[in-house]
Amino acid sequence: MKKDFLHITDFTTEEIWETLELAKEIKAKLKNREEYKPFKDQSLAMIFAKPSARTRISFETGFFRLGGHALYLGPSDIEIGKREAVKDIARVFSGYNDMIMARLFEHKHILELAEYASIPVINGLTDYNHPCQIMADILTVYEHRGNLNDLKIVYVGDGNNVVHSWLHLAARIPMHFTCVCPEGFEPDQKTIKLVEDTGTSMVEVSNDPKTDISGADVIYTDVWASMGKKEETEMREKLFAEFQVNSAMMESTSKTSLFMHCLPAERGREVTDAVMESPNSIVFDQAENRLHAQNAIMVKIAGKM
Numbered sequence: 001m002k003k004d005f006l007h008i009t010d011f012t013t014e015e016i017w018e019t020l021e022l023a024k025e026i027k028a029k030l031k032n033r034e035e036y037k038p039f040k041d042q043s044l045a046m047i048f049a050k051p052s053a054r055t056r057i058s059f060e061t062g063f064f065r066l067g068g069h070a071l072y073l074g075p076s077d078i079e080i081g082k083r084e085a086v087k088d089i090a091r092v093f094s095g096y097n098d099m100i101m102a103r104l105f106e107h108k109h110i111l112e113l114a115e116y117a118s119i120p121v122i123n124g125l126t127d128y129n130h131p132c133q134i135m136a137d138i139l140t141v142y143e144h145r146g147n148l149n150d151l152k153i154v155y156v157g158d159g160n161n162v163v164h165s166w167l168h169l170a171a172r173i174p175m176h177f178t179c180v181c182p183e184g185f186e187p188d189q190k191t192i193k194l195v196e197d198t199g200t201s202m203v204e205v206s207n208d209p210k211t212d213i214s215g216a217d218v219i220y221t222d223v224w225a226s227m228g229k230k231e232e233t234e235m236r237e238k239l240f241a242e243f244q245v246n247s248a249m250m251e252s253t254s255k256t257s258l259f260m261h262c263l264p265a266e267r268g269r270e271v272t273d274a275v276m277e278s279p280n281s282i283v284f285d286q287a288e289n290r291l292h293a294q295n296a297i298m299v300k301i302a303g304k305m
């Protein structure tokens, strides 16, 4: 049966660890310019209903470096779900390509794409989650720390798609995950319950920007208004003002915490320029690891290992 990657929880804990080790191996191969072409003569269709820099470049570069050809289909090219039904695109593309990566608005559309496609489908972000991002992020933390023991992650900002994928990871890898967000911007309750039901991790949600974040290994943030919600930027700026990650917040952790952001960052809003440029900021390692984590995900779901 074909395998998709739509949520972090589509992988078992063992599969996540295998993916992280594989990502490190493939990263070394690419850096050494070794001959490694598991996708020789294959094609990847990349469907984007929303804008992208990292996801597009990392998937296109990654699939090419692994021997294949990636095709970019932008928001106005196929108008998935509007010009043509998602389930029709799924079957048409399955006749041409070996894999699909899609960035869509509605989460139900990525589920439908995967259900009707006979080739593996990867979720490159929906309104609900962003699993490739969090696989790259945990790879980055693993590389920096050398292990994932006693991990304390503090996310500050909007309880959005990125948070949902962190929660999915918390259902597989033990951690203490805290989301500090304004009232009304909490992550999805069902997703929190999913983690709690596994008993794997401790999850806390707080609406107090002065929440004790001491001992955090990572302070993570993301834009206050995600794609599709940009018209709320001004309104959110007022509500989120106290939730900015700045030097004072970074210093309040009483240890050298790493700063992470999935990017793109809106400097001066959710994070200051000083924090972005500080020695503890690992945002560009994170961005690079999108390439390596995704290469491992593609190799794994295609059964090429």
Ligand code: CP
Pocket (backbone or CB within 6 Å): 051, 052, 053, 054, 055, 056, 125, 133, 262, 263, 264
């Ligand atoms: N982090 C991330 O997914 O970036 P893009 O939106 O630029 O792809």
Ligand code: NVA
Pocket (backbone or CB within 6 Å): 125, 160, 161, 162, 222, 223, 225, 226, 227, 262, 263, 264
């Ligand atoms: N939460 C952000 C992530 C961008 C990579 C968004 O959905 O716009």
